[in-house]
Amino acid sequence: MIGGRTRLAGVIGWPVAQSRSPRLHNHWLARHGIDGAYLPLPVRPGDLASAVAGLRASGFAGANVTVPHKETAAALCDTLDDAARASGAVNTLVFTAEGIHGADTDGAGFMANLAAHGVQAGPALLLGAGGAARAIAGALLGTGVPVAVANRTPDRASALQAALPGVRVVGWPPRDLAGYALLVNTTSLGMAGQPPLALELGNAPAGLVVADIVYVPLTTPLLARAAERGLRTVPGLGMLLHQAVPGFATWFGVMPQVDRETHDLVAADIPAR
Ligand SMILES: NC(=O)c1ccc[n+]([C@@H]2O[C@H](COP(=O)([O-])OP(=O)(O)OC[C@H]3O[C@@H](n4cnc5c(N)ncnc54)[C@H](OP(=O)(O)O)[C@@H]3O)[C@@H](O)[C@H]2O)c1
Numbered sequence: 211m212i213g214g215r216t217r218l219a220g221v222i223g224w225p226v227a228q229s230r231s232p233r234l235h236n237h238w239l240a241r242h243g244i245d246g247a248y249l250p251l252p253v254r255p256g257d258l259a260s261a262v263a264g265l266r267a268s269g270f271a272g273a274n275v276t277v278p279h280k281e282t283a284a285a286l287c288d289t290l291d292d293a294a295r296a297s298g299a300v301n302t303l304v305f306t307a308e309g310i311h312g313a314d315t316d317g318a319g320f321m322a323n324l325a326a327h328g329v330q331a332g333p334a335l336l337l338g339a340g341g342a343a344r345a346i347a348g349a350l351l352g353t354g355v356p357v358a359v360a361n362r363t364p365d366r367a368s369a370l371q372a373a374l375p376g377v378r379v380v381g382w383p384p385r386d387l388a389g390y391a392l393l394v395n396t397t398s399l400g401m402a403g404q405p406p407l408a409l410e411l412g413n414a415p416a417g418l419v420v421a422d423i424v425y426v427p428l429t430t431p432l433l434a435r436a437a438e439r440g441l442r443t444v445p446g447l448g449m450l451l452h453q454a455v456p457g458f459a460t461w462f463g464v465m466p467q468v469d470r471e472t473h474d475l476v477a478a479d480i481p482a483r
Contacts, residue, residue: 212247218269219461220249222261222283223276227252228426230476231274234454237475238466246462258282262303262310271461272304274454280314280341287312296374297344302457316342317349319453320394320423326452326468327444329419331355332391335384337407339366342423343396344373351376355392360384362397387414395422400430402481407432411439422446427481434483447477 221231227250235248251273253261258279265273275283280299284290287300288309293316294300300312324331334350336343339361347357351374358378361367367379387393393414399407401424409432414420420436425446433443451468459465466472 215245217246217271217462219271219273220251221274221276222251222253222279224252224254224278226250229276230450230479231454233479234451234476235458237472238458239462242464244462244464259286262286266305266310270305272457274457275301275303284312286310293317293345293348296348297341299341301453304460313456314345315453315456316345319449320346321349322452323448324444326448329444333389334392334394335360335390336394336396338396339370340396344370346394346396347374347377383409385410387418390418393418393420395424395432398424400424400432402426411435414439414441419444423449425450425480427483428477429483447473451476
């Protein structure tokens with residue numbers, strides 16, 4: 211039950227009703243018997259600065275940040291972790307007496323999800339050049355993996371390359387998958403309500419691992435086609451679960467586990483296909 215000592219956090223987004231983060235964090239709070247609550251926080255574009263200041267002044271421990279606020283939130287922070295400095299975006303805010311600390315845990319969440327699927331990253335082709343692509347490209351480069359990026363809007367791919375000079379830019383849509391060990395969809399294509407990603411997998415090398423960071427539905431059309439071809443696949447829900455770990459640990463003081471029960475609880479709220 212919420213009381214005077216309850217620690218508070220939440221997710222800031224617009225809209226935010228679709229976010230699975232409240233379900234995930236409140237599950238962990240209940241599992242660990244923590245006196246805490248995690249709320250959906252609908253904040254309109256333009257209201258972010260006043261909302262963040264208000265949450266901090268109200269004693270919140272921090273918040274996650276999702277679409278469309280990740281870049282604007284980074285500009286509100288007093289300090290940023292390395293990943294957030296590289297991506298120019300934050301998904302995790304921690305309020306302290308000194309100020310606001312921002313972190314971008316998407317890249318680490320992606321890598322943890324790969325590891326949980328027993329995948330060691332190799333030469334990677336990222337489809338998309340948005341905020342998530344930046345975070346993932348930075349994380350992959352950080353492990354020494356060569357990264358190529360293909361994006362519908364060439365200028366955005368160039369901007370990503372300017373921020374992360376180790377990245378190679380290739381044309382959209384990519385036609386040749388030879389030489390890659392990992393293909394990652396970071397576009398919103400394949401998400402419920404969006405067209406599927408039309409990518410030719412016919413010439414995919416047999417060992418290619420196909421990852422999608424879209425997690426609604428759980429099995430995207432891209433993952434389904436890859437699996438039909440016998441390719442290994444990594445669905446996106448695990449990234450969502452893993453990116454949430456550092457925020458929860460900081461706000462509530464317990465390191466939560468991403469295990470089968472956690473996965474199934476969040477997955478139960480998401481269409482399979
Ligand atoms: N699993 C997780 O934990 C996790 C975490 C973060 C994000 N995500 C998901 O990842 C996706 C991208 O997120 P984001 O924050 O990076 O978004 P974003 O910054 O808005 O980037 C969207 C990307 O999708 C591309 N795109 C959109 N519509 C397209 C179309 N019709 N054809 C080709 N490309 C298209 C955009 O290309 P242009 O530049 O050409 O517009 C851009 O590269 C979303 O579906 C989000 O839900 C998942």
